[in-house]
Amino acid sequence: MCGIVGFVGKRQAAPILLDGLSKLEYRGYDSAGLAIRNGDEPAEVVKSKGRLKVLSEKTDNGNALIGNCGIGHTRWATHGEPSRTNAHPHVSGNCTGTGSGEVESEVVGVHNGIIENFKELKEKLMKHGYLFYSQTDTEVVIKLVDYYYKKYTHSPQEAIAKTMVRVRGSYALCLMFKSHPGEIWVARKDSPMIIGISDGETYVASDVPAILKYTRNVYYIGNLEMAKLTPGEVTFYNLDGDVIEKELTEIKWDAESAEKGGYEHFMMKEIHEQPKAITDTLNSLIKDEKIDIDSIGLSNDEVRNISQIYIVACGSAYHTGVVTQYVMEDIAKIPVRVELASEFRYRKLLLDKNGLVIIVSQSGETADSLAALRLAKDKGIKTLAIVNVVGSSIAREADNVLYTLAGPEIAVATTKAYSAQLIAGYLLAIQFAYIKNEIAEEYYKNLIKELYTLPQKIEKVLEDKERIQWFVAKQANAQDVFYIGRGIDYAVCLEGSLKMKEISYVHSEAYAAGELKHGTISLIEDGTLVIGVLTQSELYEKTVSNMVECKSRGAYLMGLTSYGHYEIEDTADFTVYIPKTDEHFTASLAVIPLQLMGYYLSVSRGLDVDKPRNLAKSVTVE
Numbered sequence: 001m002c003g004i005v006g007f008v009g010k011r012q013a014a015p016i017l018l019d020g021l022s023k024l025e026y027r028g029y030d031s032a033g034l035a036i037r038n039g040d041e042p043a044e045v046v047k048s049k050g051r052l053k054v055l056s057e058k059t060d061n062g063n064a065l066i067g068n069c070g071i072g073h074t075r076w077a078t079h080g081e082p083s084r085t086n087a088h089p090h091v092s093g094n095c096t097g098t099g100s101g102e103v104e105s106e107v108v109g110v111h112n113g114i115i116e117n118f119k120e121l122k123e124k125l126m127k128h129g130y131l132f133y134s135q136t137d138t139e140v141v142i143k144l145v146d147y148y149y150k151k152y153t154h155s156p157q158e159a160i161a162k163t164m165v166r167v168r169g170s171y172a173l174c175l176m177f178k179s180h181p182g183e184i185w186v187a188r189k190d191s192p193m194i195i196g197i198s199d200g201e202t203y204v205a206s207d208v209p210a211i212l213k214y215t216r217n218v219y220y221i222g223n224l225e226m227a228k229l230t231p232g233e234v235t236f237y238n239l240d241g242d243v244i245e246k247e248l249t250e251i252k253w254d255a256e257s258a259e260k261g262g263y264e265h266f267m268m269k270e271i272h273e274q275p276k277a278i279t280d281t282l283n284s285l286i287k288d289e290k291i292d293i294d295s296i297g298l299s300n301d302e303v304r305n306i307s308q309i310y311i312v313a314c315g316s317a318y319h320t321g322v323v324t325q326y327v328m329e330d331i332a333k334i335p336v337r338v339e340l341a342s343e344f345r346y347r348k349l350l351l352d353k354n355g356l357v358i359i360v361s362q363s364g365e366t367a368d369s370l371a372a373l374r375l376a377k378d379k380g381i382k383t384l385a386i387v388n389v390v391g392s393s394i395a396r397e398a399d400n401v402l403y404t405l406a407g408p409e410i411a412v413a414t415t416k417a418y419s420a421q422l423i424a425g426y427l428l429a430i431q432f433a434y435i436k437n438e439i440a441e442e443y444y445k446n447l448i449k450e451l452y453t454l455p456q457k458i459e460k461v462l463e464d465k466e467r468i469q470w471f472v473a474k475q476a477n478a479q480d481v482f483y484i485g486r487g488i489d490y491a492v493c494l495e496g497s498l499k500m501k502e503i504s505y506v507h508s509e510a511y512a513a514g515e516l517k518h519g520t521i522s523l524i525e526d527g528t529l530v531i532g533v534l535t536q537s538e539l540y541e542k543t544v545s546n547m548v549e550c551k552s553r554g555a556y557l558m559g560l561t562s563y564g565h566y567e568i569e570d571t572a573d574f575t576v577y578i579p580k581t582d583e584h585f586t587a588s589l590a591v592i593p594l595q596l597m598g599y600y601l602s603v604s605r606g607l608d609v610d611k612p613r614n615l616a617k618s619v620t621v622e
């Protein structure tokens with residue numbers, strides 16, 4: 001969690017840093033801070049509790065802070081409550097933590113990640129006379145850098161390298177040294193960080209949107225690497241202090257995609273970007289009416305050898321895995337297990353040597369998913385990552401990568417990345433089935449053709465959004481919502497329910513429709529909203545029966561089904577229809593009204609849709 005930024009160049013740093021932080025607020029938003037240097041003068045540190053807005057107001061949008069070099073941070077608390085004292089930047093001096101210690105401090109820094117052995121290091125530093133003002137692990141790491149800097153050669157590079165060897169955990173660190181004006185030093189392990197370069201200016205950030213307005217030319221800094229940033233230049237070092245060469249990468253995302261573009265919230269904008277995310281992802285993998293998996297490095301022989309697939313992910317990415325499981329098993333006839341990364345990484349795994357582990361992640365930085373990937377690699381199992389963020393840790397470490405082309409996703413609640421992940425899953429299932437001769441050429445071609453109709457069908461669902469808004473307005477006081485469905489519909493329920501709870505704070509549960517009567521049905525009372533998802537013809541009647549069971553206990557029923565199943569209106573109190581498609585792909589359409597429901601309920605309750613409480617976009621801690 002947390003977003004970090006840094007800038008050194010010709011212009012005033014603070015407004016640029018605040019602008020960058022505003023693009024990273026999705027990563028954390030309980031406090032924020034800046035440290036700015038004006039030439040040789042010590043850093044001026046300003047911090048505040050609460051949203052970035054508070055910091056912006058306090059500094060006159062950054063204009064009050066003079067200097068061309070600086071670092072900034074927006075926090076999602078891990079160690080220590082959200083407060084001004086615990087907000088970053090932290091300084092190495094023995095100050096009160098209210099921003100007065102910077103004058104005597106050699107080191108000032110911001111950090112994203114978790115230092116696991118911070119307690120032991122804190123004790124060691126206290127014995128050396130260091131006093132601590134905050135509860136954060138970050139203050140410990142800043143003071144450790146200071147300790148090594150003073151103990152050894154007064155070289156930032158050596159002090160940081162020694163610190164990196166000593167700390168355990170994850171970090172993206174951004175530091176300034178009082179004795180080295182005009183320089184920013186960065187170091188990274190297991191937390192994201194990119195470095196951007198433009199004419200005479202250098203930027204560092206946790207994620208691309210923060211710098212996209214200024215440059216598209218970026219370097220990816222590797223694990224256990226450091227860099228010195230000066231205006232328009234970067235020098236990379238490994239742990240031994242050797243200079244390492246890096247290739248500059250051009251980011252293809254355009255700056256507009258990281259802006260709201262006239263929508264009130266990023267989430268609504270991203271909901272509307274789903275047709276494009278799908279088309280772009282399809283186009284990147286379909287060449288001459290065939291799915292090109294060579295481009296992701298999988299050969300036909302390798303595919304034929306796969307005896308078991310493990311899909312490992314968290315949250316919504318996990319939900320797309322559940323959909324893929326149904327589709328893959330049905331058409332490619334390969335057994336699939338879908339695993340929560342946080343469980344997978346600690347289980348006593350009996351992995352099949354001819355298995356394929358597929359890690360699904362929008363950010364490519366989710367700590368549990370990354371750990372699961374590493375575990376699979378350690379066990380010698382082939383890995384494939386389905387990732388949205390180019391150059392992210394998971395993308396770089398997996399044997400093979402399939403990029404979803406959803407573009408930058410800013411709202412904490414995922415929508416377009418989810419949709420693109422579904423497409424990635426369908427494409428793999430269809431191609432694996434084709435390679436294994438499980439489906440005939442004609443069906444193969446029809447499936448691909450059908451995939452291309454999904455964007456336009458999503459547009460059609462979106463045309464009806466006011467009707468959903470109207471329905472949701474009537475449900476504004478809902479306490480509990482239940483989502484029920486079978487097969488792929490159950491997988492859609494998982495996502496619909498998560499969308500509801502994460503942004504509307506309404507308790508909701510997704511249940512395999514047949515399972516409700518094994519206990520949970522006792523929660524249904526007069527007026528409880530139960531949403532039945534019924535897009536699978538074979539299971540349709542069964543789910544209707546389960547909806548009727550709920551109705552007899554007082555539930556208020558909403559049905560979500562495909563056009564043609566009009567008889568649902570005999571049972572449901574309110575119905576939403578989606579266009580017909582191949583039933584393997586209905587999740588792509590059925591999820592749209594459920595995303596809209598979560599969105600509208602959140603808006604009607606006056607909540608912060610894009611930045612729901614307690615959450616962060618990418619979960620880079622365990």
Ligand code: M6R
Pocket residue numbers: 314315316317318360361362363364365366369412413414415498502617618619
């Ligand atoms: O970046 P990832 O796809 O690995 O993130 C996984 C989950 O944290 C993410 O899907 C989360 O559940 C979203 N908030 C759901 O909207």
